Amino acid sequence: MAQDKRQVDAITARDTDFAQWYTDVCKKAELIDYSSVKGMFIYRPYGYAIWENIQAELDRRFKETGHENVYLPVLIPESLLQKEKDHISGFAPECAWITLGGSEKLEDPLCVRPTSETLFCEHYANIIHSWRDLPKLYNQWCSVLRWEKTSRPFLRHREFLWQEGHTMHATAQEAIEETERMLEIYADVCENVLAMPVVKGVKTDKEKFAGAERTYTIECMMHDHKALQSGTSHYFGDGFAKAFGISFANKENKQQTPFETSWGVSTRIIGGIIMTHGDDNGLVLPPRIAPTQAVVIPVVQHKPGVLEAASALRNRLAQAGIRAKMDDSDNSPGWKFAEYEMKGVPLRVEIGPKDMEKAQCVIARRDTGEKIFVPLDQLEETAARLLDEVHDSLYAMALRNLQENTFDIKTVEEAKAIAGGKGGFLRSKWCGSLECELAMKEQAGVTSRCMPLEQSGQEGVCPVCGKTCATDIYWGVAY
Amino acid sequence: MAQDKRQVDAITARDTDFAQWYTDVCKKAELIDYSSVKGMFIYRPYGYAIWENIQAELDRRFKETGHENVYLPVLIPESLLQKEKDHISGFAPECAWITLGGSEKLEDPLCVRPTSETLFCEHYANIIHSWRDLPKLYNQWCSVLRWEKTSRPFLRHREFLWQEGHTMHATAQEAIEETERMLEIYADVCENVLAMPVVKGVKTDKEKFAGAERTYTIECMMHDHKALQSGTSHYFGDGFAKAFGISFANKENKQQTPFETSWGVSTRIIGGIIMTHGDDNGLVLPPRIAPTQAVVIPVVQHKPGVLEAASALRNRLAQAGIRAKMDDSDNSPGWKFAEYEMKGVPLRVEIGPKDMEKAQCVIARRDTGEKIFVPLDQLEETAARLLDEVHDSLYAMALRNLQENTFDIKTVEEAKAIAGGKGGFLRSKWCGSLECELAMKEQAGVTSRCMPLEQSGQEGVCPVCGKTCATDIYWGVAY
Numbered sequence: 037m038a039q040d041k042r043q044v045d046a047i048t049a050r051d052t053d054f055a056q057w058y059t060d061v062c063k064k065a066e067l068i069d070y071s072s073v074k075g076m077f078i079y080r081p082y083g084y085a086i087w088e089n090i091q092a093e094l095d096r097r098f099k100e101t102g103h104e105n106v107y108l109p110v111l112i113p114e115s116l117l118q119k120e121k122d123h124i125s126g127f128a129p130e131c132a133w134i135t136l137g138g139s140e141k142l143e144d145p146l147c148v149r150p151t152s153e154t155l156f157c158e159h160y161a162n163i164i165h166s167w168r169d170l171p172k173l174y175n176q177w178c179s180v181l182r183w184e185k186t187s188r189p190f191l192r193h194r195e196f197l198w199q200e201g202h203t204m205h206a207t208a209q210e211a212i213e214e215t216e217r218m219l220e221i222y223a224d225v226c227e228n229v230l231a232m233p234v235v236k237g238v239k240t241d242k243e244k245f246a247g248a249e250r251t252y253t254i255e256c257m258m259h260d261h262k263a264l265q266s267g268t269s270h271y272f273g274d275g276f277a278k279a280f281g282i283s284f285a286n287k288e289n290k291q292q293t294p295f296e297t298s299w300g301v302s303t304r305i306i307g308g309i310i311m312t313h314g315d316d317n318g319l320v321l322p323p324r325i326a327p328t329q330a331v332v333i334p335v336v337q338h339k340p341g342v343l344e345a346a347s348a349l350r351n352r353l354a355q356a357g358i359r360a361k362m363d364d365s366d367n368s369p370g371w372k373f374a375e376y377e378m379k380g381v382p383l384r385v386e387i388g389p390k391d392m393e394k395a396q397c398v399i400a401r402r403d404t405g406e407k408i409f410v411p412l413d414q415l416e417e418t419a420a421r422l423l424d425e426v427h428d429s430l431y432a433m434a435l436r437n438l439q440e441n442t443f444d445i446k447t448v449e450e451a452k453a454i455a456g457g458k459g460g461f462l463r464s465k466w467c468g469s470l471e472c473e474l475a476m477k478e479q480a481g482v483t484s485r486c487m488p489l490e491q492s493g494q495e496g497v498c499p500v501c502g503k504t505c506a507t508d509i510y511w512g513v514a515y
Numbered sequence: 516m517a518q519d520k521r522q523v524d525a526i527t528a529r530d531t532d533f534a535q536w537y538t539d540v541c542k543k544a545e546l547i548d549y550s551s552v553k554g555m556f557i558y559r560p561y562g563y564a565i566w567e568n569i570q571a572e573l574d575r576r577f578k579e580t581g582h583e584n585v586y587l588p589v590l591i592p593e594s595l596l597q598k599e600k601d602h603i604s605g606f607a608p609e610c611a612w613i614t615l616g617g618s619e620k621l622e623d624p625l626c627v628r629p630t631s632e633t634l635f636c637e638h639y640a641n642i643i644h645s646w647r648d649l650p651k652l653y654n655q656w657c658s659v660l661r662w663e664k665t666s667r668p669f670l671r672h673r674e675f676l677w678q679e680g681h682t683m684h685a686t687a688q689e690a691i692e693e694t695e696r697m698l699e700i701y702a703d704v705c706e707n708v709l710a711m712p713v714v715k716g717v718k719t720d721k722e723k724f725a726g727a728e729r730t731y732t733i734e735c736m737m738h739d740h741k742a743l744q745s746g747t748s749h750y751f752g753d754g755f756a757k758a759f760g761i762s763f764a765n766k767e768n769k770q771q772t773p774f775e776t777s778w779g780v781s782t783r784i785i786g787g788i789i790m791t792h793g794d795d796n797g798l799v800l801p802p803r804i805a806p807t808q809a810v811v812i813p814v815v816q817h818k819p820g821v822l823e824a825a826s827a828l829r830n831r832l833a834q835a836g837i838r839a840k841m842d843d844s845d846n847s848p849g850w851k852f853a854e855y856e857m858k859g860v861p862l863r864v865e866i867g868p869k870d871m872e873k874a875q876c877v878i879a880r881r882d883t884g885e886k887i888f889v890p891l892d893q894l895e896e897t898a899a900r901l902l903d904e905v906h907d908s909l910y911a912m913a914l915r916n917l918q919e920n921t922f923d924i925k926t927v928e929e930a931k932a933i934a935g936g937k938g939g940f941l942r943s944k945w946c947g948s949l950e951c952e953l954a955m956k957e958q959a960g961v962t963s964r965c966m967p968l969e970q971s972g973q974e975g976v977c978p979v980c981g982k983t984c985a986t987d988i989y990w991g992v993a994y
Contacts (some may be wrong), residue, residue: 069642071588072592072594072595073590073591076589081585084585084586105563107566108558109550109555110589110674131616132590132613133615134614135615136614137662138608138609138662138664139608158551159550174560177587178658183619195588220865
């Protein structure tokens with residue numbers, strides 16, 4: 037019992053201190069640990085397994101849409117990084133530099149990649165010659181380094197894991213279609229795998245990626261009503277390609293410059309999962325990426341036959357394609373209940389002597405706490421159905437949070453009042469000027485999140501300058 | 516036809532210049548490319564896909580034996596690297612150092628990991644407290660940096676991809692069992708997946724890993740009779756654990772030091788695959804890791820129904836779990852034959868109007884060139900059987916190469932004659948002294964590969980000092 041309390045008490049309530057709650061969950065659910073290098077984290081087995089499951093979902097979709105994985109060097113020469121001006125000015129302050137290799141001082145210092153546009157462009161310049169070589173649809177799974185001043189688990193690391201897609205196309209139209217296709221894949225994974233509803237949109241010029249012509253984004257709302265940018269997809273036009281001298285002979289044998297995209301999702305999305313679904317008892321994992329979808333716990337496990345029965349249930353679940361484990365350790369059932377609750381395992385399956393007499397087991401849902409008595413011969417179908425129900429219910433709850441905390445505002449004062457109060461997404465018209473965008477930040481404390489793809493088309497007024505305009509835009513406080 | 520010739524002519528014959536043949540294959544089969552950073556390579560889609568297939572085979576076996584994946588930082592503080600003396604002296608000359616982060620000069624320079632023993636030990640010191648925390652069975656997929664002076668595709672990179680397992684155990688016995696278990700897994704993957712026979716053994720003290728008590732290895736023989744160390748598994752005793760202050764309370768609540776192992780396989784093994792199975796027409800891939808196991812080529816593809824028939828064959832193969840693709844590009848069949856031959860695709864499936872009339876297709880084996888007429892209704896079973904036969908036949912050929920080029924030698928002169936001639940593995944007795952080991956290198960030009968796990972147990976004489984001794988040892992020239 038002392039142990040049970042320790043587990044549960046260790047987590048701060050969300051309403052008391054959401055930031056502390058978040059750090060507690062990351063640490064106590066053993067997702068992540070600090071290392072001796074400032075700002076760099078250790079992805080522990082449970083956290084890494086979540087990432088592996090997200091990777092598998094994304095990677096399958098990338099391959100189904102014709103993408104191929106590659107691996108390019110982790111180091112970028114300073115001279116290469118400087119070839120595209122907007123890009124280097126965006127990333128230079130965050131680069132970590134290698135100046136010594138072995139005992140040799142390097143003449144051209146090498147940067148640990150903060151992102152790989154420059155490396156891909158250099159490679160593409162070598163391998164793209166003809167229209168037959170296009171499109172090139174490459175993706176890379178790797179880690180990147182950004183020398184941030186502050187850090188938080190998953191949300192801001194000096195080193196984080198991600199995927200970066202980099203593609204080249206014969207026409208601007210094809211490249212724009214690719215950029216949008218990848219945004220749709222990200223939205224699909226967010227909503228249908230991670231149970232996180234998204235707002236899809238386009239970033240303002242101020243917020244777009246360094247060197248991009250247009251940046252698409254998916255924005256998610258966290259439990260505390262702040263925004264998390266959860267994936268971005270960039271259209272580069274032919275800017276990088278020109279800077280790197282990439283060209284191809286078209287079907288008429290004329291030289292042409294190709295058009296480029298890049299797109300990425302990182303382990304930051306795990307922070308989003310935690311802050312979207314977690315509760316005061318800890319983590320709540322969306323079933324489709326939960327490393328353990330069902331944990332089987334034998335009750336009164338020293339009684340004859342109980343361990344065997346529990347083990348049989350685990351095996352049947354695994355056989356049915358459900359990621360299941362049994363905990364037959366000598367910890368008390370109460371300790372185990374608290375432990376797997378904290379770790380966010382979607383379903384807990386209990387079986388004891390009394391259940392065995394009745395040829396049943398008990399399944400408890402992590403999201404609602406509801407307990408269901410399940411005849412043993414209906415185990416697999418019930419578990420599979422419940423996993424889908426948990427997904428649907430997590431999604432519905434997150435969608436309600438998003439909808440109930442998105443507000444149409446007409447003035448800066450309204451924006452300020454909400455942003456300074458319970459927070460939320462603020463939807464308004466925008467005249468398109470940088471001045472008004474900066475004024476919103478200055479006066480209301482919010483930044484632009486995106487111009488949503490779904491535009492109402494109706495006219496209104498910009499809350500800052502009062503000009504009549506038609507563009508819808510979302511504002512918010514972001515992680 | 517001009518195109519056909521270009522493809523095939525571009526590869527140097529193995530007997531003319533094996534090193535050049537190797538580089539040609541790496542480059543022309545589009546496995547790898549050079550980058551602008553000396554010694555760092557680009558893993559192209561075809562090369563990376565081979566690595567993904569090897570990863571999947573290894574990762575499944577790691578997980579089946581209870582291992583969990585983690586990800587630790589890419590950077591190691593100099594102070595941490597210095598905690599184990601043998602280790603730092605082994606790796607210091609090969610480290611790349613970060614001295615600048617953003618605009619800040621670092622007081623404690625950070626090394627890009629050459630291997631992660633020190634990081635794992637630091638983490639283990641934080642999370643291992645009780646016997647209940649053991650064993651810890653962690654593995655990491657990542658890239659490592661070693662500032663080598665020379666480089667060759669796959670065999671020697673400044674940055675390469677690998678997995679590194681790091682485990683902690685309550686007893687020395689358990690740790691040794693783990694070390695041997697992982698060696699067996701490596702041997703299993705080499706032999707049964709990559710069709711590469713291995714010699715399993717233990718390294719001499721001179722050749723063991725920096726900081727290890729004992730290093731196990733699998734050694735493979737390449738087509739040119741040189742050796743490739745293809746995987747290693749290290750037993751550390753409690754040396755690192757003591758240096759890092761790792762201890763746990765045993766069941767009697769007494770503090771004890773745990774015992775450690777580490778083990779790794781890298782993309783170097785792709786070099787091994789190329790040099791074991793390749794021939795003068797290019798790459799020959801073992802079917803179980805070939806990114807494309809069967810390529811379907813329509814013949815006279817403008818004739819009605821041919822493309823549809825080819826496409827149906829591809830779909831049936833894919834449905835049967837065979838990695839299949841169809842090439843319906845407008846290149847000539849001859850060009851395609853040469854292309855997929857060079858790329859080492861195990862099976863080529865041809866279908867044209869005449870085949871369609873006879874309700875058959877033709878399957879050509881990459882390894883033997885043999886052509887088999889296959890009734891369409893036997894496609895799937897024939898292809899699956901042929902893939903197994905190609906595997907078996909590649910293995911048998913490699914085993915014959917190993918056996919026919921392993922020589923029992925009794926004197927340094929014999930060793931020198933063979934090493935200076937056609938080369939091979941040299942098996943002799945060894946007295947165990949460093950002096951005799953160094954003399955073999957000095958006088959015969961060979962290094963010790965391993966003391967094989969299978970020892971004859973019979974006495975003989977050390978070829979250098981002439982002392983009577985019983986230890987069998989392998990010598991060779993290594994990549």
